[in-house]
Amino acid sequence: xxxxxxxxxxxxxxxxxxxxxxxxxxxxxxxxxxxxxxxxxxxxxxxxxxxxxxxxxxxxxxxxxxxxxxxxxxxxxxxxxxxxxxxxxxxxxxxxxxxxxxxxxxxxxxxxxxxxxxxxxxxxxxxxxxxxxxxxxxxxxxxxxxxxxxxxxxxxxxxxxxxxxxxxxxxxxxxxxxxxxxxxxxxxxxxxxxxxxxxxxxxxxxxxxxxxxxxxxxxxxxxxxxxxxxxxxxxxxxxxxxxxxxxxxxxxxxxxxxxxxxxxxxxxxxxxxxxxxxxxxxxxxxxxxxxxxxxxxxxxxxxxxxxxxxxxxxxxxxxxxxxxxxxxxxxxxxxxxxxxxxxxxxxxxxxxxxxxxxxxxxxxxxxxxxxxxxxxxxxxxxxxxxxxxxxxxxxxxxxxxxxxxxxxxxxxxxxxxxxxxxxxxxxxxxxxxxxxxxxxxxxxxxxxxxxxxxxxx
Amino acid sequence: xxxxxxxxxxxxxxxxxxxxxxxxxxxxxxxxxxxxxxxxxxxxxxxxxxxxxxxxxxxxxxxxxxxxxxxxxxxxxxxxxxxxxxxxxxxxxxxxxxxxxxxxxxxxxxxxxxxxxxxxxxxxxxxxxxxxxxxxxxxxxxxxxxxxxxxxxxxxxxxxxxxxxxxxxxxxxxxxxxxxxxxxxxxxxxxxxxxxxxxxxxxxxxxxxxxxxxxxxxxxxxxxxxxxxxxxxxxxxxxxxxxxxxxxxxxxxxxxxxxxxxxxxxxxxxxxxxxxxxxxxxxxxxxxxxxxxxxxxxxxxxxxxxxxxxxxxxxxxxxxxxxxxxxxxxxxxxxxxxxxxxxxxxxxxxxxxxxxxxxxxxxxxxxxxxxxxxxxxxxxxxxxxxxxxxxxxxxxxxxxxxxxxxxxxxxxxxxxxxxxxxxxxxxxxxxxxxxxxxxxxxxxxxxxxxxxxxxxxxxxxxxxxxxxxxxxxxxxxxx
Numbered sequence: 001x002x003x004x005x006x007x008x009x010x011x012x013x014x015x016x017x018x019x020x021x022x023x024x025x026x027x028x029x030x031x032x033x034x035x036x037x038x039x040x041x042x043x044x045x046x047x048x049x050x051x052x053x054x055x056x057x058x059x060x061x062x063x064x065x066x067x068x069x070x071x072x073x074x075x076x077x078x079x080x081x082x083x084x085x086x087x088x089x090x091x092x093x094x095x096x097x098x099x100x101x102x103x104x105x106x107x108x109x110x111x112x113x114x115x116x117x118x119x120x121x122x123x124x125x126x127x128x129x130x131x132x133x134x135x136x137x138x139x140x141x142x143x144x145x146x147x148x149x150x151x152x153x154x155x156x157x158x159x160x161x162x163x164x165x166x167x168x169x170x171x172x173x174x175x176x177x178x179x180x181x182x183x184x185x186x187x188x189x190x191x192x193x194x195x196x197x198x199x200x201x202x203x204x205x206x207x208x209x210x211x212x213x214x215x216x217x218x219x220x221x222x223x224x225x226x227x228x229x230x231x232x233x234x235x236x237x238x239x240x241x242x243x244x245x246x247x248x249x250x251x252x253x254x255x256x257x258x259x260x261x262x263x264x265x266x267x268x269x270x271x272x273x274x275x276x277x278x279x280x281x282x283x284x285x286x287x288x289x290x291x292x293x294x295x296x297x298x299x300x301x302x303x304x305x306x307x308x309x310x311x312x313x314x315x316x317x318x319x320x321x322x323x324x325x326x327x328x329x330x331x332x333x334x335x336x337x338x339x340x341x342x343x344x345x346x347x348x349x350x351x352x353x354x355x356x357x358x359x360x361x362x363x364x365x366x367x368x369x370x371x372x373x374x375x376x377x378x379x380x381x382x383x384x385x386x387x388x389x390x391x392x393x394x395x396x397x398x399x400x401x402x403x404x405x406x407x408x409x410x411x412x413x414x415x416x417x418x419x420x421x422x423x424x425x426x427x428x429x430x431x432x433x434x435x436x437x438x439x440x441x442x443x444x445x446x447x448x449x450x451x452x453x454x455x456x457x
Numbered sequence: 458x459x460x461x462x463x464x465x466x467x468x469x470x471x472x473x474x475x476x477x478x479x480x481x482x483x484x485x486x487x488x489x490x491x492x493x494x495x496x497x498x499x500x501x502x503x504x505x506x507x508x509x510x511x512x513x514x515x516x517x518x519x520x521x522x523x524x525x526x527x528x529x530x531x532x533x534x535x536x537x538x539x540x541x542x543x544x545x546x547x548x549x550x551x552x553x554x555x556x557x558x559x560x561x562x563x564x565x566x567x568x569x570x571x572x573x574x575x576x577x578x579x580x581x582x583x584x585x586x587x588x589x590x591x592x593x594x595x596x597x598x599x600x601x602x603x604x605x606x607x608x609x610x611x612x613x614x615x616x617x618x619x620x621x622x623x624x625x626x627x628x629x630x631x632x633x634x635x636x637x638x639x640x641x642x643x644x645x646x647x648x649x650x651x652x653x654x655x656x657x658x659x660x661x662x663x664x665x666x667x668x669x670x671x672x673x674x675x676x677x678x679x680x681x682x683x684x685x686x687x688x689x690x691x692x693x694x695x696x697x698x699x700x701x702x703x704x705x706x707x708x709x710x711x712x713x714x715x716x717x718x719x720x721x722x723x724x725x726x727x728x729x730x731x732x733x734x735x736x737x738x739x740x741x742x743x744x745x746x747x748x749x750x751x752x753x754x755x756x757x758x759x760x761x762x763x764x765x766x767x768x769x770x771x772x773x774x775x776x777x778x779x780x781x782x783x784x785x786x787x788x789x790x791x792x793x794x795x796x797x798x799x800x801x802x803x804x805x806x807x808x809x810x811x812x813x814x815x816x817x818x819x820x821x822x823x824x825x826x827x828x829x830x831x832x833x834x835x836x837x838x839x840x841x842x843x844x845x846x847x848x849x850x851x852x853x854x855x856x857x858x859x860x861x862x863x864x865x866x867x868x869x870x871x872x873x874x875x876x877x878x879x880x881x882x883x884x885x886x887x888x889x890x891x892x893x894x895x896x897x898x899x900x901x902x903x904x905x906x907x908x909x910x911x912x913x914x915x916x917x918x919x920x921x922x923x924x925x926x927x928x929x930x931x932x933x934x935x936x
Contacts, residue, residue: 094497150863155870181731203874250732292635292729294545295736339508344515344553405516449509452482 043077096336098286098329101245104225107177112170115144120160141170148174149186154193157206163194165210172212175251176220188251192258199262212259214273220252221280229327244289253284253293257300264307271312278304278320278351279327285340286333298342305347317351318358325358334359335395338402353406360399363392371410375400375419383430383443390439397427397446417454424451480524483509487530500543503534507546514554522558525581532583532605535643538636541725548639555643555650563654574658574667583647584611586675606644608679612687614641618737619690622697635726638737645740648673652747656754665758669768673747674755678769688748688777695741696788698734699795738795746798748774779808789857793864799871803833806865810836813852814845833869834896837862840903846910855907866900869893 147153148171157163175187197203222228224245256277263269269277281301284290290297308316328334338359341352361369368374378396382388404411404420411417427447431440486506510531514523523531528551535547560580564573585605606614618641621634651672659667668674677684752773758764782789782805796802814836840846850858873893 151867155867158874185735244728247728247731250728288542289725289728291541291545292725293732295549296732298549342511342549344520344557349516405512408518446505449482449486452478 043073046073046076094332095288096286096332097288098283098333099244100227100283100287101225101289102227104246105223107223108173110141110173110177112141112166114166115141115170118164118166120156144170145183148190149182151186151189154190157190157194158197158204161204162207163209168208168210172216175255176248177223178248179246181247184248184251188254191255195258195262199265211268214269214277217252217256217259217277220248224249224252226280244287249284249290250293250296253281253296253300256281257296257303260300260303260307264309269307271308271316274304274307274312275316275320275323278316279324282324282337282340282355283327286328286336294340297340301341302343302348305343305351308347313347313350317347318354320351321354321358324355325362328359330359330363330392330395335398338399349406353403353410356399356403356406360396360403363396363399372415372419375416375423378423379419379426381426383426383440388437390437390443393427393443394439394446397423397443397450401450421451421454423447424454476521476524479513480527483513484526484530500540503539503543504546507531507534507543507550511550511553515557520557522580523554525579528554528581535636535640538633538640541632541635541729544632544636544639545729548643551643552646555646559650559654561651561654563658572658572661574654582672583644584672584676586672586679608676608682611644611676612682612690614644615687615690615694619694619697622694632726635729635733638733642736642740645744648676649743649747652751656750659754663757663761665754665761665763668751668754668758669764671751673751677748677751677771684771685777688774689781691741691745692778692781692788692792695738695745695795696791698738698741700791742796742798745774745778745796746801749801775805775808778805779812782809783812786854786857790860793860799868799875803865803868803872806861806868807833807836809861810839810849813849814839833865834899836865837896837899837903840906841899843906843910846903846906850907850910855910858907859904862900862903866896869896 144153147156153167153171157167171187171190174183175191176184178184178187194206194208198205226245260269260274260277263274278301281297281304284297285294305313324337325334328337338352338356341348341355343349357371357374360374364374364377368377378400381393381396383390383393400420400423404416424447427443428451431444431447433441433444435441435444483506486502486509510523510527513527514520531547531550531554534543535551538544558580560582561574561576564575583606585607614637617634617637621637655667655671659665676682677687752771752775755764755768755771756773778792782792793802793806796805839849853861870893
């Protein structure tokens, strides 16, 4: 026997490998297999019977009869298929993914005639040294682009200690809108180095004539196609319009991180701007197409969060959470929104807990807004009821866990601790392991796992 | 002295039981994932597992390090690289664990004021290396079990990256190769976390034994890899990758390229790739610099008689790089473009020139005595008269000379702004400025004499021309 051939018992499992409805997911406790086996068995029976009958009535059968039976059989199979699909669709919500980027807009022009007026260039023209290199007055951007890419521009600016408006805007626009990777990453390094000189010790700070404002950062996002109110219309992902953001988003994220760092000393950004930025970055985490940038997004998130003063932060984090909760759809995406806040310092924990809580409040249509109220609602859910929505239960479970775990004060309240334990016991003990309803086992396993942790503490 | 810590935070029995319970509980999440390996549920379970490890290790105020088994399971998830989401979260988690619970660190406070190096030998490490040659067979048999990296595996990984970097752009870059790049970055992080505290202690105490046992030294000293080939692969990776991402801009984010990538259903990989290639280059540079630092320390130890025959002999990496750069002109420019550590860049360029200008006898015993010849100033002086300049450009192409001079000057400028000029430690700003002006004048003079020697006209203003102009402007600014 060939090694690659399936073993005996694997052949039997061919149903596992080729389920009837192709895109469907397999459940832990093979609900689908059971069903498909059941239906297949049924249809086999019907076929057998049909065959028997055809054999027995071979001579008497008219074509009409045959057709009639075939039609019956096919309609029966169709029904089965339909039912399977219905079961399947309940579990279709398998991954978090939001299109937070829609159609891109046209980028602003990147030509800069006024660059020639850069004072260093001007003064150099009149210098005797120019005879050595023969720089002529009518230099276009490409010459300066060369300076930028090779890093000389930065050296020049550091040496003269001043960044003039023309160079500042030109490099800023290149960074955000150029389609050439080399240019935009050099421009980004340029800006980051100059901004960092403001907060680094031992480096003489560069005097900057022009600073970008928040509206410029926001404007860039709009041009990339960022949907500031995506919750209202979630676009069809397959549509060609939603190509996702351009690669310039990378430099946007890098720049924003440094800009926020400097901002805590220089105050370029209002508190409300930074609140919105924090929210935007969490939204970026929801787009699967950007998940490869999570390292960058995380450090940007960190620098936004740490740019608040202590007073600003106390007022801000619940604002961020509330606004975010009203935008995020109540599916796996809301869990992702909580989980992406993964910093280990106190502020991240605050925010994480607050976001989880606000989403939870939103789940119950803002009916209750106090902690015990929410918890009481949770334990009032009867998992034995026939139409209990286990997917929602799963969301509640994860949200509540994050909300309580990341809020030290709350977790230590005896009442909260008690109700939480009760809720977990409800989920883990009252759902039987043979409950085949969708997501039931998931809720049960999760609750059992969490209960273990509660016991340990 | 080096201390070895046997037990970690959970010293009391109750703590250990809880920890064991937690470990079993968390690892159990993965059990069901084993039974149906590629399904969505398996992926979900793995994500849940990573989240659970993260929560267990970082949420408590003074977090307990995850157990060996847990870290290893996280590492396996990164190695398998089933999906971008799993790769990214496992990679980030591993780095955080590395940062929060280092294997090697310098103890902050000590009674007598000396600083101790603390090594936690029991801590899990993705690299399986040892000084003991005999243990290699044992390693080989274990390899299949735990899937850790032995020196051979490390070389294979780098080889894979080199192949990847030097294919054409149209290659089907997939999640797997992205995962390998991140895996490499993680391994470099591990090497760094082990190396940095050790070399700091070495520099204070001048005891080779601290560095002798560092992972990097053991890795490079392993007889199971060809050290030179490994270094060449590293070089070809760093040069290939940098050309690669510089090349992407041609199509940029134009309509066609975006559409193409979405046709491949690989958009998440495409956009990540750009960034990951860059960070891989940086990681490679970090690795090369660590090796060069190690080389220097080893040479010092050699001269003090602290090394034994067992330490083996390695060609210094600087020499290998110089050989490669002279042998393969095509990689010279990308290498200089991507390698941006000013100190080592200047060193490499000066050595490059010395290969052609210095007498062999001077070169071999150069080591510590910083003679005039072996500095940037010395190099510039050799361009001061036309006959010696002509001599040099007989041996090195004039374009290459310009490129090298421009990069060296830029590196010198960076160092002067960081106030790390060789031979000018702790000097005042005025002194730096004056030395900078001196250098700038010399550079201009060198370019002039190059032009004279080569009969170059003004029309030859390539990328070096830009540098030429910039230097002139700089000089103008300084004076």
